[in-house]
Amino acid sequence: MANEHFYHPIEPNTSGMLEVDEVHSIYWEECGNPDGEPIVFIHGGPGAGATETDRRFFDPDHFRIILFDQRGGPRSTPQGETRENTIQLLAEDIERLRDHVGVDTWHVFGGSWGSTLSLYYSQTFPGSCRTLTIRGIWLMRDEEIDWWLYGMRLVQPERWHVFNEHVVESERGDLLEAYWKLFHDADRDKARQAAKVWSVYEGASCTLLPNPEFEAHFHDLDKAWCTAVLEAHYFRNERFEPRDLLLQGVDRIRDIPGFIVHGRYDIVCPVKSALDLHEKWPEASLVIVPDAGHSSHEPGITRELVAATNRIRDYGSPALRE
Numbered sequence: 579m580a581n582e583h584f585y586h587p588i589e590p591n592t593s594g595m596l597e598v599d600e601v602h603s604i605y606w607e608e609c610g611n612p613d614g615e616p617i618v619f620i621h622g623g624p625g626a627g628a629t630e631t632d633r634r635f636f637d638p639d640h641f642r643i644i645l646f647d648q649r650g651g652p653r654s655t656p657q658g659e660t661r662e663n664t665i666q667l668l669a670e671d672i673e674r675l676r677d678h679v680g681v682d683t684w685h686v687f688g689g690s691w692g693s694t695l696s697l698y699y700s701q702t703f704p705g706s707c708r709t710l711t712i713r714g715i716w717l718m719r720d721e722e723i724d725w726w727l728y729g730m731r732l733v734q735p736e737r738w739h740v741f742n743e744h745v746v747e748s749e750r751g752d753l754l755e756a757y758w759k760l761f762h763d764a765d766r767d768k769a770r771q772a773a774k775v776w777s778v779y780e781g782a783s784c785t786l787l788p789n790p791e792f793e794a795h796f797h798d799l800d801k802a803w804c805t806a807v808l809e810a811h812y813f814r815n816e817r818f819e820p821r822d823l824l825l826q827g828v829d830r831i832r833d834i835p836g837f838i839v840h841g842r843y844d845i846v847c848p849v850k851s852a853l854d855l856h857e858k859w860p861e862a863s864l865v866i867v868p869d870a871g872h873s874s875h876e877p878g879i880t881r882e883l884v885a886a887t888n889r890i891r892d893y894g895s896p897a898l899r900e
Contacts (some may be wrong), residue, residue: 583880584634588643596678598649598671601662605653605674606646610638615708616681617887619645620699621692622714624812625804627652629795631875635883636685640891644684646675648695648887650808650894660811669699676706685890687714687883689874690847691809692826694824697855701827710862711837711886713879714844714872715852717824723813725848726780727753733845734783741779744772754813759807772801776810777802783845786871828858836862837886841870843881 589762593607610633617636621628628645636643639788647654647757649663673694676684677779685708693712700707716722731738760772774797781796782788796802820826834886836859840852849866856864863886867878874883 579672580631580634581875581880583754583877583884584631585636585638585884586634587630588638590633596646596657596675597669598674599662599667601656601659602649602671603655604646604649604671604675605651606679606779607645608642608644608679608680609633610636610641610643612642613893614640614642616642616644616679617890618676618684618686620672620686620688620692620696621644621645621648621651622688622692623651623799623805623808624648624668624691624695625650625652625658625806625808626691627654627801627804631863635880636665636876636887637891641685641887644679644681646671650804652801652804657800658807660807663808663811664816665695665698665812666702668695669702672699673703673706683708685709685711685887687711687887689883690716690872691812694718697824697827697831701830703736704830704834707834708892709835709837710831711839711883711890713839713883714847715838715840715855716847717822717851717855718812718818719821719851720817722847722851723754723817726813726846730783730845733822737779737782741775744775752857754810757806758810758814761810770803773806774799774802776806780805780809780846784871784873785876786841786843786869789873792873792875825854825858828855832859832861835890837889838862838864839867839879839886840864840883841867841872841876843870844872846872 590607597603628648745756777796870876870878
């Protein structure tokens with residue numbers, strides 16, 4: 579799935595589990611230069627977890643790269659757990675992790691749901707953030723969730739048909755509630771199969787051109803379970819109030835250097851969200867990649883994300899404010 583714009587593969591220098599409350603422990607790892615500028619990678623999903631490739635957006639000779647799986651993620655425990663799982667708690671976990679690894683402030687990097695959490699975290703704890711690099715903007719507004727559940731059928735009708743047909747006909751009027759019911763079915767195999775259908779529906783729509791290698795990641799039953807259950811949980815139970823909370827909070831991060839990258843043909847997270855954010859935050863740079871969809875592993879997206887982290891490396895966050 580990697581392309582020529584990524585840095586070379588690296589392995590963690592250290593890793594561990596951080597207990598964040600009585601229910602959850604989160605997996606974390608560090609790569610790159612132990613004495614370098616700290617940067618934290620915030621994955622999407624919210625249940626997708628960080629991957630080996632996600633270590634490679636950053637110059638490993640310069641950055642101290644910190645990655646983790648959010649509550650309920652594949653390497654965190656318990657997997658797919660929705661109890662005590664809110665965006666406020668996720669943001670507090672990032673602060674716990676920052677303290678745990680002994681970092682005063684760090685650069686923040688996130689995509690898709692990771693852009694949602696990065697925005698929320700930086701608006702809640704602006705003093706912890708040196709810069710903010712975000713991709714595939716998802717503001718978790720009603721229009722975006724409705725697009726994901728129903729609107730994508732206008733562009734990907736074949737994939738949406740499979741997603742829709744997996745639900746009994748009488749329950750198709752509310753796909754979110756129907757899948758939530760399936761995920762909590764007493765038949766564990768039935769519940770996990772529904773999660774796979776949900777996960778593949780999204781994964782197959784992430785790239786501009788078909789990419790079987792990338793899509794295969796979403797067929798893994800454990801990863802599919804974490805992805806589907808936690809996405810449905812946030813769609814159903816954790817909507818923002820007010821709905822445009824992240825847009826209203828932009829004033830809190832206006833002084834933080836920001837880089838926004840979005841694919842023109844992003845079907846999962848339509849480009850309108852990036853434009854809406856940039857309208858509120860014109861100080862941030864915005865790059866719309868003309869030949870890309872949603873995935874950070876598409877060459878144009880990777881190129882612009884690496885260019886952003888290289889700019890941070892070369893100029894430093896104080897210079898970026900000037």
